[in-house]
Each structure stands twice: as structure tokens, then as C-alpha cells.
Amino acid sequence: MKRIPIFKLNFEKKFQDKYKNLSNKVFNSKAISEGYYVKKFEKNFSSLVNSKYSIAVTNGTAALEIAFRTINILNKEVIVPTNTFFATIIAIINAGGKPVFCDNKPDSPEMDIEEIKNKITKKTKAICIVHVGGIISNDCSNIVKICKKKKLFLIEDAAHAHGSFLNKDLYAGTIGDIGCFSFYPTKVMTTGEGGMITTNNKKFYVKMNSSKNFGRGKNPNFINFLGSNNKISEFTAIFGLLELERIKKRINKRKKLVMRYLEKLKDNDNYDVIIQNKGRCSYYKCIIKTKLNSKIIEKFCKKNGINLTGKVWDTPIHKQNVFQKYVTRNNLKNSEKFSKYHICPPNYPELTYDEIDYVCTILNKI
Ligand SMILES: Cc1ncc(COP(=O)(O)O)c(C=O)c1O
Structure with a gap:
């Protein structure tokens, strides 16, 4: 594995x-x-x-x-x-x-x-x-x-x-x-x-x-x-x-990696890779909307040697205890849904295309 x-x-x-x-x-x-x-x-x-x-x-x-x-x-x-x-x-x-x-x-x-x-x-x-x-x-x-x-x-x-x-x-x-x-x-x-x-x-x-x-x-x-x-x-x-001397090259690689995810997951309705259509994006994260709850995907990936990266974000701010004093409306439903139904697979310039292909093979098996 x-x-x-x-x-x-x-x-x-x-x-x-x-x-x-x-x-x-x-x-x-x-x-x-x-x-x-x-x-x-x-x-x-x-x-x-x-x-x-x-x-x-x-x-x-x-x-x-x-x-x-x-x-x-x-x-x-x-x-x-x-x-x-x-x-x-x-x-x-x-x-x-x-x-x-x-x-x-x-x-x-x-x-x-x-x-x-x-x-x-x-x-x-x-x-x-x-x-x-x-x-x-x-x-x-x-x-x-x-x-x-x-x-x-x-x-x-x-x-x-x-x-x-x-x-x-x-x-x-x-x-x-x-x-x-x-x-x-x-x-x-x-x-x-x-x-x-x-x-x-x-x-x-x-x-x-x-x-x-x-x-x-x-x-x-x-x-x-x-x-x-x-x-x-x-x-x-x-x-x-x-x-700064190497950032443009590294951003370029991040984009190529996201495009690879997009290509390898394009036939699977369970995944929707978010991209920026115009200009240039740093692609700090590869954000993929999912039909399945992300917890199920995380578990399956872990079993197969893949550590998904931190989500953006796992818990919306209005659900954090420390900030309850500032919460006036507790049902910010879209953010709650988004936090459960997305994943951020590895996306750093050191990652190889082979590694992405493996991640996508596993994602496509779920
Ligand atoms: C959206 C956002 N804002 C602010 C920060 C804080 O930056 P720092 O860790 O450099 O204080 C981070 C991450 O660390 C972040 O993800």
C-alpha cells in the first residue's frame, strides 16, 4: 500500500x-x-x-x-x-x-x-x-x-x-x-x-x-x-x-495538481473540484465538494494510506464554544452543510502526479 x-x-x-x-x-x-x-x-x-x-x-x-x-x-x-x-x-x-x-x-x-x-x-x-x-x-x-x-x-x-x-x-x-x-x-x-x-x-x-x-x-x-x-x-x-524567488513556479505546480484531480475525478458524480475560472489562483487547497459525508471518505482514505489535509473548515465558527457570545442566529445551514460535504486531499508542490493518481484511484473506489 x-x-x-x-x-x-x-x-x-x-x-x-x-x-x-x-x-x-x-x-x-x-x-x-x-x-x-x-x-x-x-x-x-x-x-x-x-x-x-x-x-x-x-x-x-x-x-x-x-x-x-x-x-x-x-x-x-x-x-x-x-x-x-x-x-x-x-x-x-x-x-x-x-x-x-x-x-x-x-x-x-x-x-x-x-x-x-x-x-x-x-x-x-x-x-x-x-x-x-x-x-x-x-x-x-x-x-x-x-x-x-x-x-x-x-x-x-x-x-x-x-x-x-x-x-x-x-x-x-x-x-x-x-x-x-x-x-x-x-x-x-x-x-x-x-x-x-x-x-x-x-x-x-x-x-x-x-x-x-x-x-x-x-x-x-x-x-x-x-x-x-x-x-x-x-x-x-x-x-x-x-x-518569493520560487513562489510562481510552486503556484504553477499547485494548479497542475488541482487540474490532475479534476481530470481523474471528472467521471465521478460524487466529486466536484472547485476551481477559479479567471486569472491566477494560489490553490493553497484543493477543495472538493462531495456527495458523501467527508468522515466516510476520510476513514476510507486513511485505511488506504492517505491522510486528507485540514478542511476549510471542519467546524464553522458559530459552532465553536468560545464564540457563542457572538452568535445571534444558530442555523447557518449552508456553512454547516459545506463543512460536512467537502474534502481537501493533499495538494503541495512536492506531491507527484503518481501520488495524485493513487489518491484518485482510492477516491473512485468509494
Ligand atoms: C484564513 C486564515 N486566517 C488567518 C490565519 C492565521 O495566520 P497565522 O497562522 O500566520 O497567524 C490562518 C492560518 O494560519 C488562516 O488559515
């Missing part, structure tokens, strides 16, 4: 040699934190996502919290999908806001736009969208229109969506006012731990740069507001720079 690991991540020898070289330069530069390479990393990340400004921070959750603090959501409501990772919600609450959970569209990981409209109140300050699995929703332009009309901020949780775009004007991280990325090891690119905030708004850029540096202004002896310390080291930045 073949064994397909849940995750693999390789750094080729050339990558490691370059890292050693650059780290020698960092050791000799005497600027171990927030020096030349952090600035370069931010600049090169902006080129990937087509943003005017990028700000490197300690992780994706910190990126989100800084974004929400910057638009000041204190005692205000933020409309957010119930189908997200808890970090999105933690960031809203830590920034003093109230999350308002929105259901999915039927049979989709995306938020329902009609529900978004219904949830807007006088207290709403922002809408937060999540590019689940790296896929940008075709609804995003309409969500931008709603925000403009109602004078709401739009925050993008782009933790999965490095380099995703629908067209030249709709790159993940620049669709809204502020975009937030994660560099956790399983993500499309990694720095071990890390995150990036993107914006085209100069005022926000200045404020967020200060926010990750305690709230300091020009005079480092004073702070202008209560920020925090979310600065990164030069070693993290050189890691990120090298990841």
Missing part, C-alpha cells in the same frame, strides 16, 4: 546554499532586526501582489489584528464569514470589535452576498472577506461596491491567497482597503512563522508601520498610540525573499 503524507516541504540545496550566504551577510551587517532585507522583502512582496505598500509582521493573526485596529473597530461590528479559521475572529475581538457571522452561499465555501447586505446595521464598520483555499470569489467586485455605497471598510483575510488574482485590478490583498497574509509552514510560501499586510493607502501604511513598532512616530522615544511589537528579523526576511 502506498502512503501519501499529509504534507511535505522541501528546500532544495540551491535554496539552502543561498540562505547560508545571505545569513552570513546578515551576521556581518549588525542589523539583525528590521534592516535592509526586511525592506527588500516588503518591496518584492508588493511586486507579487501588485500593492503599493507591504508591511512584514510576525504572523497572519497579527496582520489581521493590526488591520482591524487601524480602521478602528472598537465597539463596532465586522461582518465576517462563519466559514473561516478562528484567527480571523480572534483578531476582530482583540481589536475591540464584534464579529457578525455570515452564512455561505449554498454548496460553496464563499459568503452569501445577500446575507452580507441583510447584516449591515448602523454599527457595521467593515466587511471581512476570506479567500478560502486561495480562491477569489467572483462576487468580490460586488462586495467592493457594497462597501463603497455603505461607506464600510473591506479587509481581506488573504492568508491562503499569495499571488491569487482575478484580473489586473483584482489581486488578493489589494481588492479591499487592507490585505493580510500568513507565512505559516503549510502556506503557499513560508518563513517558518510570519505575515504580511498590504495596502494602497498611504495613511494606513504609515499607521500600520508604526503599529508594529509599539506605536512609535518619528521620535523613537515616544509613542503616538498603543501599538505592539510585531517586527520581524532579517533572517525571516531572507527566508521570505528566497521563497
Whole structure:
């Protein structure tokens, strides 16, 4: 029996040699934190996502919290999908806001736009969208229109969506006012731990740069507001720079793997592979809608040496005990159904086509 690991991540020898070289330069530069390479990393990340400004921070959750603090959501409501990772919600609450959970569209990981409209109140300050699995929703332009009309901020949780775009004007991280990325090891690119905030708004850029540096202004002896310390080291930045050198190739491989799943499962009505029809998708996840309950599929795959990866997501936020205080309506049915009826098979660039073919042979046997 073949064994397909849940995750693999390789750094080729050339990558490691370059890292050693650059780290020698960092050791000799005497600027171990927030020096030349952090600035370069931010600049090169902006080129990937087509943003005017990028700000490197300690992780994706910190990126989100800084974004929400910057638009000041204190005692205000933020409309957010119930189908997200808890970090999105933690960031809203830590920034003093109230999350308002929105259901999915039927049979989709995306938020329902009609529900978004219904949830807007006088207290709403922002809408937060999540590019689940790296896929940008075709609804995003309409969500931008709603925000403009109602004078709401739009925050993008782009933790999965490095380099995703629908067209030249709709790159993940620049669709809204502020975009937030994660560099956790399983993500499309990694720095071990890390995150990036993107914006085209100069005022926000200045404020967020200060926010990750305690709230300091020009005079480092004073702070202008209560920020925090979310600065990164030069070693993290050189890691990120090298990841940026290979990201397009790796995204391309992720796409090819998803297309292989699509091809091998196309004659089976039990599966429906979700793809982004336009532009480029990071394909952080291969999301497959299923007719069977995912628990049955998971069990069968496990018996055959296949570990399916984490779903997006297994438990909607409104079903998590910790967030019950914020739940006003408990029957967000579409998200509950979606959480049960989808799987995310392995989809990392280190995976081979033979391995995918094996996964599909097993999936087709169920
Ligand atoms: C949708 C989403 N938002 C935010 C985060 C948080 O990022 P980090 O782990 O870098 O804090 C993650 C994953 O880790 C995520 O999947």
C-alpha cells in the first residue's frame, strides 16, 4: 500500500546554499532586526501582489489584528464569514470589535452576498472577506461596491491567497482597503512563522508601520498610540525573499495538481473540484465538494494510506464554544452543510502526479 503524507516541504540545496550566504551577510551587517532585507522583502512582496505598500509582521493573526485596529473597530461590528479559521475572529475581538457571522452561499465555501447586505446595521464598520483555499470569489467586485455605497471598510483575510488574482485590478490583498497574509509552514510560501499586510493607502501604511513598532512616530522615544511589537528579523526576511524567488513556479505546480484531480475525478458524480475560472489562483487547497459525508471518505482514505489535509473548515465558527457570545442566529445551514460535504486531499508542490493518481484511484473506489 502506498502512503501519501499529509504534507511535505522541501528546500532544495540551491535554496539552502543561498540562505547560508545571505545569513552570513546578515551576521556581518549588525542589523539583525528590521534592516535592509526586511525592506527588500516588503518591496518584492508588493511586486507579487501588485500593492503599493507591504508591511512584514510576525504572523497572519497579527496582520489581521493590526488591520482591524487601524480602521478602528472598537465597539463596532465586522461582518465576517462563519466559514473561516478562528484567527480571523480572534483578531476582530482583540481589536475591540464584534464579529457578525455570515452564512455561505449554498454548496460553496464563499459568503452569501445577500446575507452580507441583510447584516449591515448602523454599527457595521467593515466587511471581512476570506479567500478560502486561495480562491477569489467572483462576487468580490460586488462586495467592493457594497462597501463603497455603505461607506464600510473591506479587509481581506488573504492568508491562503499569495499571488491569487482575478484580473489586473483584482489581486488578493489589494481588492479591499487592507490585505493580510500568513507565512505559516503549510502556506503557499513560508518563513517558518510570519505575515504580511498590504495596502494602497498611504495613511494606513504609515499607521500600520508604526503599529508594529509599539506605536512609535518619528521620535523613537515616544509613542503616538498603543501599538505592539510585531517586527520581524532579517533572517525571516531572507527566508521570505528566497521563497518569493520560487513562489510562481510552486503556484504553477499547485494548479497542475488541482487540474490532475479534476481530470481523474471528472467521471465521478460524487466529486466536484472547485476551481477559479479567471486569472491566477494560489490553490493553497484543493477543495472538493462531495456527495458523501467527508468522515466516510476520510476513514476510507486513511485505511488506504492517505491522510486528507485540514478542511476549510471542519467546524464553522458559530459552532465553536468560545464564540457563542457572538452568535445571534444558530442555523447557518449552508456553512454547516459545506463543512460536512467537502474534502481537501493533499495538494503541495512536492506531491507527484503518481501520488495524485493513487489518491484518485482510492477516491473512485468509494
Ligand atoms: C484564513 C486564515 N486566517 C488567518 C490565519 C492565521 O495566520 P497565522 O497562522 O500566520 O497567524 C490562518 C492560518 O494560519 C488562516 O488559515
